[in-house]
Amino acid sequence: MATTTTAPLTESAGEVFAQLARLNRATRPQLAAACALSKPTVSSAMAELESAGLVARDGTAHGSTGRSAAVYRLAADAGYVLAVDRGHTQVSFRAIALDGTVLDEGQSTRLDRAWSMLAAARRRRTADGPLRRAVVAVSDVVLPDPAADPETARRVADAVESLRLPGQVPVAVENNVNCAAIAELHDGDGSGEGPGGRDTFVYLQVGVGIGAGIVIGRRLLRGRNGAAGEVARLAYPWADGREPGHEALEARIGSPGLMLQVSGAWRADDGPLPADPEAVFALAAEGHPRAAALVARHAAEVGKLAVSLTAVLDPGLVILGGGVGRNPLLTAGVAETLARLGWPTKLEVSRLGEHATVLGAAHLAREHGINAVVTGA
Template sequence: MNLSESARAVFAVLAEAGTATRPQLAAGAGLSKPTVSSAVAELEAAGLAACSGTASGGTGRSAAVYGLGQAAGAVLAVDLGPSRTQVRGSALDGTLLAQGAGSRPDAAAVVCDVLAKLPEGAPLRTVVVAVGDVTVQAGEGERPATAKAGPAFDAMAVALPAGVPVHLENNVNCAALAELHQGAARGRDTFGYLRIGVGIGLGVVIGGQVLRGANHAAGEVARLPYPWDEDRQPRHEGLEAHLGARSLLRRASAAWCDGDGPRPRTVERLFALADGGHATAHAVVGHHAAEIGRLAAAATAVLDPGLMILGGDVGSNPQLLPGVRAELARLSWPTEVVSSALGDRGTVLGATELAVARGIQTVTEGVPVKH
């Protein structure tokens, strides 16, 4: 977009603030009031900013308040989860415009539904898709590195408008980013986000930045050698198979006694029984918590994060906290352990943050954006 440097700088400040007066834009962009006035006029002419009202100052004078114009556009965030897809369409100031959810096979339909609800005439600036995989460069774009997300991603990609930039990010990294700005890690700049569900993963935030690694594979704890002893060889992603939800239910079934009643068929039922005082269910959950605590201790030994957040369909259950804390304290140095504050919304919220930042950059053309 052919904007002056001052207009791009003012747009970046306005997108971050949502609404602002000219003095506020001048202070945020570090520009003189005449320069800001010229920049605002340029943005209004391009439809990127619009006057949204007035505000009274302490001296009794009123000042025009500006917000983003329709031409600023929108962004799309997609959480392509293992069983459920969540989609959010947002303005470049982060305002939610539309959202939807459905099963993973219905991802394309959910995307189409949210796109149809976005304001008419607002250009789609970018799309961020969170996948449960490592991403790689393939041809002119990004793709999941394995078949974990491939088929579902391909089906969903067909529903996206042609020519709109699509960026992939690991789902655990997205959730960690959301916890940093909106969740349990607010006020902290270094922590680990440990997701336990159907699979396992670790989001690593150091100095306020998500650690991605040379292969975009930082935090892929599924690849930790397991089992690791003298008599057995480690299996490929053996730790994920051991700590995942399916294995938890198999262990619960194996531990069930004749007088325990029907075996739980879902993790939710297992935790409900444990919470209600069912002895076998409580023991199974306690053992699982200890094993998660050992994984947390391994991560802590390498990262020393100071804070470990437990997330995922299984990991976010507060019944796990005492056991994880106890095992981590037994094996490592003091580390705070808390449950996710965002639950299953974390991934799509983090993907939205990334989409908004990238969307702003399509307008500002490289002007630094805070995120």
């Protein structure tokens, strides 16, 4: 595995390189149109990129007039990037070329196994040029100023260090729910700008913990402290005679809170106590009265959280994700509560599944990698 820094590209070569990375394959006329540059400027830029070993010819395209044009793609020396989801229960990764081609991927519930897979993936990438950047998604707030909360900063640093990535690889860190929101922006159903697109939405993750990724005008909202969307910190409960607790809302709506409610409500004639949320939802789907009632109550609680988000942000679209949030049995109750108490809001269930976070991290890693080539960083 190699890492490298190179001389920065000229402005026009940088534009052409970034556009070719997005298009995957293109001719010079196509690049000229995409970059709004003249053909001579693109020709000069391509000469610079070819000389640096960053682009390579990849066949010929024939037009309707009979003329042919060389097709270009990124060369191996353009390099690749690494995206890692350092979750609570498993580690997932993807190695991606700068044009978006997936080169390698894997996941494991064991950290030592994840170490082996990451090391093996790096060894296999020796023919794919330098590793430009890595992005690690963590289940914590990523602080712009670590000194503002040393304990949180330490947890984030420990999560990254636990992966044993090579010290010479520049690493960027992002919150896992924010990464999932970025994946929904780029890969979710109906992605794209304009009516019906996902230019403004809230991704609401409900699983072991709760969190929201907020996208406004196709831009991720991180907030002053990097904590935008940390809905676990909402004051809860907000009621006479009851004192709000630290992250009490997450303790109520997260999976551990759901299981506490189940264990408290379960009766001997209900059968064996379900071991986890999946078992509760499975029983509810089969028509088990107690399980169905608990799931309905939980859906209403999640719906109240969605209502609170729409009252502040009015996003027009809420996407449910996470191990619990994606369950279809949750949707009806959330939708009913949202329709009854909130502004008109479309509700969808994420179809990206457990891969949403690593997909979003891959998008960020590509952006960082392309910028590293353009700037020579």
